[in-house]
Amino acid sequence: MYISLYDLGLFILFAVLVTCGIYLIAVLRRVLCMLNQAQGILNAHQGDIGKTVSMFQETLININALTVTLQEATAQTTSAVRALPSEITETVEDLRESFETFALYARIAGEVVKSVFSK
Structure with a gap:
């Protein structure tokens, strides 16, 4: 039972794609966690942000x-x-x-x- 070069190349390509896919999933998961954390901070300070934005008009005047x-x-x-x-x-x-x-x-x-x- 011999492995042809075509099968070896296909296996290497499949392994690279699986590795890249796993890495991409890990990166996307990390980005999603960061976005959720940012959303949590924004939600926690929603009142302060609203107050600050409402004061922009008076500040400009x-x-x-x-x-x-x-x-x-x-x-x-x-x-x-x-x-x-x-x-x-x-x-x-x-x-x-x-x-x-x-x-x-x-x-x-x-x-x-x-x-x-x-x-």
Whole structure:
């Protein structure tokens, strides 16, 4: 009793298919267990999920209001920052004029003191 190559190839092919089938069944069983566990978690937290989803609308409204407020604050800050250099320049000019006036008065006072005490 001899086994032909055809029968041997058929047997090897059948063994590979059976092994792949068993492996596929094990993988599918594991995936099904994971999906059942995920469904259990979702069912356990159904109320929390519903509450969270119902708050999305309010959250989006608050985010939109915050965005508008932030844009307004940015616009005000931008205008204030742009006005700042001109205000600094005006303050420096006023300060320089005050120092020049003070220096002039100091020179005049010095000349008066010089003329009074020099005689």
